[in-house]
Amino acid sequence: xxxVSQHNHHVILSEAASLELGCxxxxxxxxxxxxxxxxxxxxxxxxxKYFSGDPLVKGIKGFEAEFIKSKFSFNLxxxxxxxxxxxxxxxxxxxxxxxxxxFFGTGTRLTVIP
Amino acid sequence: DTEVTQTPKHLVMGMTxxxxxxxxxxxxxxxxxxxxxxxxxxxxxxxxxxxxxxxINESVPSRFSPECPNSSLLNLHLHALQPEDSALYxxxxxxxxxxxxxxxxxxxxxxxxxxx
Numbered sequence: 001x002x003x004v005s006q007h008n009h010h011v012i013l014s015e016a017a018s019l020e021l022g023c024x025x026x027x028x029x030x031x032x033x034x035x036x037x038x039x040x041x042x043x044x045x046x047x048x049k050y051f052s053g054d055p056l057v058k059g060i061k062g063f064e065a066e067f068i069k070s071k072f073s074f075n076l077x078x079x080x081x082x083x084x085x086x087x088x089x090x091x092x093x094x095x096x097x098x099x100x101x102x103f104f105g106t107g108t109r110l111t112v113i114p
Numbered sequence: 115d116t117e118v119t120q121t122p123k124h125l126v127m128g129m130t131x132x133x134x135x136x137x138x139x140x141x142x143x144x145x146x147x148x149x150x151x152x153x154x155x156x157x158x159x160x161x162x163x164x165x166x167x168x169x170i171n172e173s174v175p176s177r178f179s180p181e182c183p184n185s186s187l188l189n190l191h192l193h194a195l196q197p198e199d200s201a202l203y204x205x206x207x208x209x210x211x212x213x214x215x216x217x218x219x220x221x222x223x224x225x226x227x228x229x230x
Binding site: 003034036041043044045046049051059090094101102104105106107109 | 146149154155156157159162170204217218219221222223224
């Protein structure tokens with residue numbers, strides 16, 4: 001079975017600081033990679049996804065993520081965070097062979113201080 | 115449109131009640147999912163329907179009974195639940211069979227369930 005690790009459980013930043021959230025997965029095959037965001041009291045929303053091609057993917061709201069295959073990583077970045085980015089961020093992985101099973105990391109809570 | 119709708123938004127039920135959660139999508143997706151999410155935890159997969167057939171049941175207790183009446187609807191029937199079943203129940207959908215296994219799951223807002 002796959003596992004997804006998000007080592008940062010809670011990150012606190014001031015507005016305009018740069019953000020990087022780590023995500024590592026364990027699976028030797030070809031994977032699809034996702035970052036979802038859950039704002040307080042709201043549902044999971046897709047931030048960005050990687051299927052193939054350029055390993056640097058851009059998502060909504062100025063977020064981007066880089067897939068580094070050799071490191072089994074898919075870290076999320078944003079150059080300058082805003083108070084409205086305060087949310088829970090989940091990395092998720094599924095393998096392309098199907099079974100429709102999306103494996104989530106434990107999540108990282110981001111608090112941005114105005 | 116990437117909308118998945120769920121009703122009700124909130125539900126309070128006793129341990130002897132029978133209730134149902136409903137999920138609907140009109141994106142033409144042929145895979146639908148139920149997840150359970152406890153506070154400050156990631157979603158945990160419960161069931162997957164693919165082309166209206168149950169394809170994954172993650173060892174969920176029988177007090178949870180899924181149903182997929184058609185390709186747009188997914189229900190979760192609840193009976194004799196326990197207080198520890200209180201959680202946010204999320205529905206998601208995706209489009210299986212896309213070339214290369216490129217499926218993206220889109221989530222609904224969830225039903226917040228409290229079992230007394």
